Amino acid sequence: MAHRQAQQRRPSIHDVASRAGVSAATVSKVMAGVTTVKPENAQRVIDAVELLGYRIDPLASDLRRAKRRIIGAIMPEFESEFFGQMVTQLESFAEQRGYTLVAASSRESEARETEILARMHDWRVAGVVLAPVRNEHGPAAAFMKANGMTGVLIDRVLSDDAFDTVSADSASASAEVARELIGKDHRHILVVGLSEQAATGRARLEGFRAAARALAPDVRIDVVLAEADVETLRAQLRDYFAKGERPTAVYSLFLKGTLVALSEFRRRGWHCPDDISLVGFDDAEWMQVTWPAIAAVVQPVRQIAGHAMEALFARIAGGEEPPIARLEPCKVLMRESVGSPSLSQPKPT
Amino acid sequence: MAHRQAQQRRPSIHDVASRAGVSAATVSKVMAGVTTVKPENAQRVIDAVELLGYRIDPLASDLRRAKRRIIGAIMPEFESEFFGQMVTQLESFAEQRGYTLVAASSRESEARETEILARMHDWRVAGVVLAPVRNEHGPAAAFMKANGMTGVLIDRVLSDDAFDTVSADSASASAEVARELIGKDHRHILVVGLSEQAATGRARLEGFRAAARALAPDVRIDVVLAEADVETLRAQLRDYFAKGERPTAVYSLFLKGTLVALSEFRRRGWHCPDDISLVGFDDAEWMQVTWPAIAAVVQPVRQIAGHAMEALFARIAGGEEPPIARLEPCKVLMRESVGSPSLSQPKPT
DNA sequence: GTGAAAGCGCTAACAT
């Protein structure tokens, strides 16, 4: 180990060069692992590097190389487990390839999303993994297109004509939820979600509806969708129950909806699964710890991140195939929050 | 708006200069807002910038300026609400000052923590906000010291002789929890946490213990601390209850401990607050939604982030005062998970 | 095998 004091200026490649008695170009070659350097000189360089504690300045290096080894990641938020895990995974895949991940939060704002994207473009990132606030047809994707940026879209997307997309297979997972609920004799089910604008939300709803109706044509499916605002959803849900509606199960299409549903159940003194069943899209650590444990659709974060990065690096390497839309299979974890209405309560007529 | 196509090379300052018929230096001045440029030329520059869609390359700019407008943030994880909120806040404070935040996860590994720090040093970040895996005396802080980096330590720290520190006032919050529990007639309380190594863990435990004993000298406080591993804690907790121990309340010193406690209660069929009361350090969104809602100590994330950034920028600006250790007051939210043993169960002898 | 020279995109002195 080199012993160095606190200091202002770090040793540059020239410092190493003069200590080793060679030119900066040679040092550069040694650092890059070029084999055509005379072993003796290489060793002198290595020693000088060690002695001075020299490390390449990645930014200066990238400046010269024209393509920067930085990947940008834009998430709608950092506060949820899902996106937290996503960033962790993306970071780790980026590092495996010698890139640095720079993550930013659009805080659910499309305006901010585009600003951040512009900043990433200024940074000349090699590529961007964008989890759009709404879907693939937002201003951010348009910006990327217009500026010839290379990127991959994830999460709230289904497919795009310019970029590869990777997301959870919402429709299949929802169909499986439908099979489970129908199989447990639920015939009046409420689906809650955000506005139908999001393509994935629609896929979840339709996947559920189609499967449920195929299995039980007599099933009644109510839908409460709110416009992009959780508090609105809460109000609408309250209204819905206030009208006397009494579904035997609720399927929430997104995490916060599950929280809202739970809290509305609580407000009314209903317990799962005896009074009502609950399944949510998106898992969270606490869901298996509460009583009852909450049934959930688990998104394959690692696979999404992995395939997104794979696709991105293929594009960075110059791949020119038409965009691919990937759907990763989810797991449906049936937990205690789902019961059978025939067992626990008088069947509603 | 400028209309540009997808393209390989973005316009550089020289492109703007030649279009505007001035030198690059003049363009640079206009971009920097220097007022000594002839208005007519300034306008020509502005027009050219608009036309070409020119934007400064921040990395090239920083390279020349010697000090980079990048702040590094190192968190132990991204998956929890707390650190997610922290990153969001830090990002926003950094942007307010024209800096970009580059966040990285040490994934609870001290080795990785130091590696990341070294990478941030390579990047010549202006400063680092470090939430250390263990505490202020780890290898990361030592690395920062040895390399003369400027930084601020947050979260799992109490004070340091080289860096400013900002964290939640664990001891006071725990004392308040003690007052609440003692006031509700709890006289046998179990405290669960991770190894006493973490200074903040110790502060939480001691703050609790001291306050509880001062109010009720006869109180029995059991402590189950595990060595940095949540599964170990689970096993120890299981053993503890298996021995027949029957505290009336549990105080968890950290979030995952609260989850573990809850799941162990479930395993034994105990419900809060009738069978046992529960308070946890660290709040989470789900805690107010489950039944019962879980009482929690809420950390002032925004204040911690804000003061950390304030301190950091003061140091970046050259402040040389001795390090300051800040403690931010928490809020204790008593929710339904806390009851009174005298009301709900035979008092244990 | 190696180094001199050029230059990535920018800014800061210093002339003018």
Added chain:
DNA sequence: ATGTTAGCGCTTTCAC
């Protein structure tokens, strides 16, 4: 008020 020059720290021809 402006342009010229000289780099920031690095990599990359391209002669030698």
